[in-house]
Amino acid sequence: xxxxxxxxxxxxxxxxGATYSWxxxxxxxxxxxxxxxxxxxxxxxxxxxxxxxTMIISGKILKKLGPQISTIVGGTLFGAGWxxxxxxxxxFIFTILGNGLIAGLGAGIAYIVPISTCIKWFPxxxxxxxxxxxxxxxxxxxxxxxxxxxxxxxxxxxxQVFRALGSIFLILIILAGFFMKNPPSNNxxxxxxxxxxxxxxxxxxxLFLYFAxxxxxxxxxxxxxxxxxxxxTASMTAGVSAVAFFAIFNALGRVSxxxxxxRFDYIKSLQLNLLFQAIILFLSPIMLNSATxxxxxxxxxxxxxxxxxxxxxxxxxxxWGAENVGMVYGLLFSSNIPGALxxxxxxxxxxxxxxFTIALYTIAILLIxxxxxxxxxxxL
Numbered sequence: 001x002x003x004x005x006x007x008x009x010x011x012x013x014x015x016x017g018a019t020y021s022w023x024x025x026x027x028x029x030x031x032x033x034x035x036x037x038x039x040x041x042x043x044x045x046x047x048x049x050x051x052x053x054t055m056i057i058s059g060k061i062l063k064k065l066g067p068q069i070s071t072i073v074g075g076t077l078f079g080a081g082w083x084x085x086x087x088x089x090x091x092f093i094f095t096i097l098g099n100g101l102i103a104g105l106g107a108g109i110a111y112i113v114p115i116s117t118c119i120k121w122f123p124x125x126x127x128x129x130x131x132x133x134x135x136x137x138x139x140x141x142x143x144x145x146x147x148x149x150x151x152x153x154x155x156x157x158x159x160q161v162f163r164a165l166g167s168i169f170l171i172l173i174i175l176a177g178f179f180m181k182n183p184p185s186n187n188x189x190x191x192x193x194x195x196x197x198x199x200x201x202x203x204x205x206x207l208f209l210y211f212a213x214x215x216x217x218x219x220x221x222x223x224x225x226x227x228x229x230x231x232x233t234a235s236m237t238a239g240v241s242a243v244a245f246f247a248i249f250n251a252l253g254r255v256s257x258x259x260x261x262x263r264f265d266y267i268k269s270l271q272l273n274l275l276f277q278a279i280i281l282f283l284s285p286i287m288l289n290s291a292t293x294x295x296x297x298x299x300x301x302x303x304x305x306x307x308x309x310x311x312x313x314x315x316x317x318x319x320w321g322a323e324n325v326g327m328v329y330g331l332l333f334s335s336n337i338p339g340a341l342x343x344x345x346x347x348x349x350x351x352x353x354x355x356f357t358i359a360l361y362t363i364a365i366l367l368i369x370x371x372x373x374x375x376x377x378x379x380l
Contacts, residue, residue: 002121002183006129008176009114010136012071015169016078016107017140019047019099024148025158032157033092042092043085046100047107052336054108059327067113071177074110078103079170086163099162110173111137112333113180116326119317121183124262126314126322127269131258134309138251142244195324200331205319208377210335212270212370213312217339219277219363220250220305222356223298225343230284230356231294238291245295246302253306261311266318267378269311274367274374277304281364285357 022044030040062070085098114133122129148161156164200206223230224246228239261269280287280300287293316328346359 005121005179005181006118006132008179009118009133012110012114012173012176013134013136014140014143015173016111017137018144018165018169019044019103020141021145021148024145028152028158032089035092043096043099046096047104048340049337050101050104051107052334054105055112055330055333058109058112059330061109062112062116062326067117067180067182068177071110071113071180072174074106075170075173075177077106078110078173079166081106082162082166082169086159086166089157089159112326112330115313115329117180117182119325120322123322126317127258127261127310130313131255131310135251135254138247138254138306142247195320195327197331200328205377205380208373209312209315210332212274212374213308213332214335214339215366215370216274216277216308217336218342219281219367220301220308221339222342222346222359222363223301226346226356227298231288233289234291234294238294242294242298245298249299249302250306253303254310257307258310261314266315267374270315271371271374273304273307273311274370277301278364278367281360284360
């Protein structure tokens with residue numbers, strides 16, 4: 001039963017990762033509606049705020065409704081959001097509300113379910129199982145980008161694509177929901193100690209993990225959002241392929257870092273992840289001097305970023321128990337919100353200096369600070 005749940009967990013994440021294919025639709029939406037680049041990005045920006053913000057309370061929702069109902073509610077909102085967004089051809093507000101607000105709420109509710117459920121079914125393989133479960137989120141972006149791009153190339157409008165994909169997401173996530181079940185209580189090796197949010201907000205273990213996850217996410221966001229412009233010498237083709245490499249190795253990193261996490265002390269694993277990313281950012285002036293260097297940079301930073309989305313969920317399970325993953329990781333996931341400011345910071349530095357070097361060095365220093373802070377976590 002556990003492996004069947006894992007399969008449907010991946011199916012769920014493939015659907016929920018679809019919003020990260022947004023760049024595929026922007027050009028055609030701008031042409032159809034005669035709107036600006038900034039306006040066309042509003043649905044994605046709203047989603048990126050609502051999704052992690054909803055995760056703050058997703059643990060409580062999961063605890064109250066259970067994994068099946070939480071998945072069905074989240075999947076219904078997510079799929080319906082994409083369908084509603086298909087009416088944006090007549091009024092773009094439908095797309096902002098659909099792909100942004102409603103789909104963001106749905107993703108926030110549903111995302112934590114497969115992570116929490118799979119960790120309970122495979123308590124001795126928390127990292128690997130979480131990595132497999134959430135690899136679908138990164139893979140979903142690549143898959144939906146290909147499908148959406150193919151449909152648009154064959155004459156579909158983005159709004160027609162939204163309606164078709166939304167219908168598929170609605171069916172698949174609700175179907176997956178019927179398989180989301182917790183194991184019998186004796187299948188988990190963790191002790192359940194009920195927590196309250198106010199306890200976490202003053203808990204040094206949580207605050208240290210929050211900072212470490214924030215800097216790990218900030219590094220990934222800053223690179224991912226600006227990757228085509230990072231190298232002055234690389235061609236547009238090299239820049240586009242770098243985007244693809246980052247996405248592919250983001251997905252692979254979730255599985256590989258998850259497997260590594262299970263073999264080593266969890267704090268050491270987190271520190272290694274931050275250290276590798278810091279070294280790569282410090283080497284960025286050398287690596288970004290060629291197209292080949294840009295590709296390698298994209299592969300390595302994507303690989304490390306993928307680990308961030310896996311190992312902190314596993315760390316939560318080890319510190320607070322599998323039963324508390326929904327609540328604690330939901331709150332920890334809100335570190336995406338300050339982390340999402342990193343691309344803006346990097347872009348500002350680029351506008352002022354004509355280079356990303358200062359921004360990347362600053363983030364690398366924060367990564368080193370994260371390693372030092374995690375040392376303090378070891379002593380708690």
